[in-house]
Amino acid sequence: MKRMLYSAKAAPYLFVLxxxxxxxxxxxxxxxxxVIMSTQDILPGQVTSVGLANYERIVGDRLFWLAMGNSFRYMALTLLILIPLPLALAVLVNSRISSPRLTNIFKSALFVPALTSVVVAGIVFRLMFSETETALMNQILGVFGLEPERWLRNDGTALVALLLLATWRWAGVNMMYFLAGLQSIPEEYYEAAAIDGANAWQRFWHITVPGMKPTIVYVLVISVYGGLAMFLESFMIFGGNNSPQNIGLTIVGYLYRQGIEKNDLGYASAVGVVLxxxxxxxxLVQLGATGAFKKEATR
Incomplete structure (x- = not known):
C-alpha cells in the first residue's frame, strides 16, 4: 500500500481521484x-416507464414554451448589459486616470452586491418595486410628476426590475473578470500602438478586445448559463412562483412547479434534460464561433 502511494505512476491518479x-x-x-426519470411516470410508490411521452408532452405544452421564451429574453438582455457595461467599467478602473485609492473603493462597492444573499436582495427589490406610493421607484416617478406604476404586474416593467437586480448583483463580478484579463495584456502593446499614432478607440478595438478574447468567451459562457438558469431572483421578487399571467415564470421555475409543486418528477426531469x-x-455553438475549439486543436 505504501509503495503504491509513493509510486510515480499512481500519484497522478490519486491527485485526480x-x-x-x-x-x-x-x-x-x-x-x-x-435522463432515466424523464422516461418514467413517477408516483409515490409507483414508477411506470412511458418512453418518450414526457418529451412529446413538452412539444404541445404552451406554458413550457412561455417559460422558455421568458428565460431566453432575460438571457439575451443580460448579455447585452452584463458584458459591455462591466468591460467598460474594467477599462475605466484599469486606466491611469483613476487613483489607486478610488479604484479600490470602486471595485469593493461593485463587488459587495455579489456577496449579498439573493433572498435578501430579492426582498429589497420587491419592496423597491411595490405598488404603493411610498415605494422607492414610485417616489422617483413622483418627482417627475408621474403616477405610481404597478411594476410587478406588467410584463415590461417587471422585466426592468429583474434586469436591474441582475445588473446590480453581477456587474461587479464580471468587471473583476475583465479587469484580470486587462492586466494580463502587456503594456508595451499600448505604448507601441500610441507611438504608431493609434487613438484610444483603435487601441481598444485592436489590442484590448483581442487580448481579452478568452475572458470574454468565459464570461459569455457563464452568462448564458446564468440567464437560462435564473430562478431564485424571480421567485423572491414576485414573492413566489406564481407571477401575474406568468410574466416572471422561467424555465427553471417551470421545472420547480412541475417537480416540487405538482410532484410530477418524470415530466420535470424531461424539462431539465431539454434545458x-x-x-x-x-x-458549443458560441465556442465554435469564437474559435475556442480551433485554438485548443492547434496547441
Whole structure:
C-alpha cells in the first residue's frame, strides 16, 4: 500500500481521484438518473416507464414554451448589459486616470452586491418595486410628476426590475473578470500602438478586445448559463412562483412547479434534460464561433 502511494505512476491518479469522485457523485450520476426519470411516470410508490411521452408532452405544452421564451429574453438582455457595461467599467478602473485609492473603493462597492444573499436582495427589490406610493421607484416617478406604476404586474416593467437586480448583483463580478484579463495584456502593446499614432478607440478595438478574447468567451459562457438558469431572483421578487399571467415564470421555475409543486418528477426531469441540451448547444455553438475549439486543436 505504501509503495503504491509513493509510486510515480499512481500519484497522478490519486491527485485526480477527488475530482473524479465529485464529478461522478454530484454530476454524472444525477444526470444519468434524470435522463432515466424523464422516461418514467413517477408516483409515490409507483414508477411506470412511458418512453418518450414526457418529451412529446413538452412539444404541445404552451406554458413550457412561455417559460422558455421568458428565460431566453432575460438571457439575451443580460448579455447585452452584463458584458459591455462591466468591460467598460474594467477599462475605466484599469486606466491611469483613476487613483489607486478610488479604484479600490470602486471595485469593493461593485463587488459587495455579489456577496449579498439573493433572498435578501430579492426582498429589497420587491419592496423597491411595490405598488404603493411610498415605494422607492414610485417616489422617483413622483418627482417627475408621474403616477405610481404597478411594476410587478406588467410584463415590461417587471422585466426592468429583474434586469436591474441582475445588473446590480453581477456587474461587479464580471468587471473583476475583465479587469484580470486587462492586466494580463502587456503594456508595451499600448505604448507601441500610441507611438504608431493609434487613438484610444483603435487601441481598444485592436489590442484590448483581442487580448481579452478568452475572458470574454468565459464570461459569455457563464452568462448564458446564468440567464437560462435564473430562478431564485424571480421567485423572491414576485414573492413566489406564481407571477401575474406568468410574466416572471422561467424555465427553471417551470421545472420547480412541475417537480416540487405538482410532484410530477418524470415530466420535470424531461424539462431539465431539454434545458441542459439547449444550454450545451448554445455554448458549443458560441465556442465554435469564437474559435475556442480551433485554438485548443492547434496547441
Amino acid at each position: 477527488p475530482f473524479i469522485l465529485t464529478f461522478g457523485i454530484f454530476w454524472a450520476y444525477p444526470l444519468v438518473n434524470s 441542459l441540451v439547449v444550454i450545451l448547444a448554445i455554448n
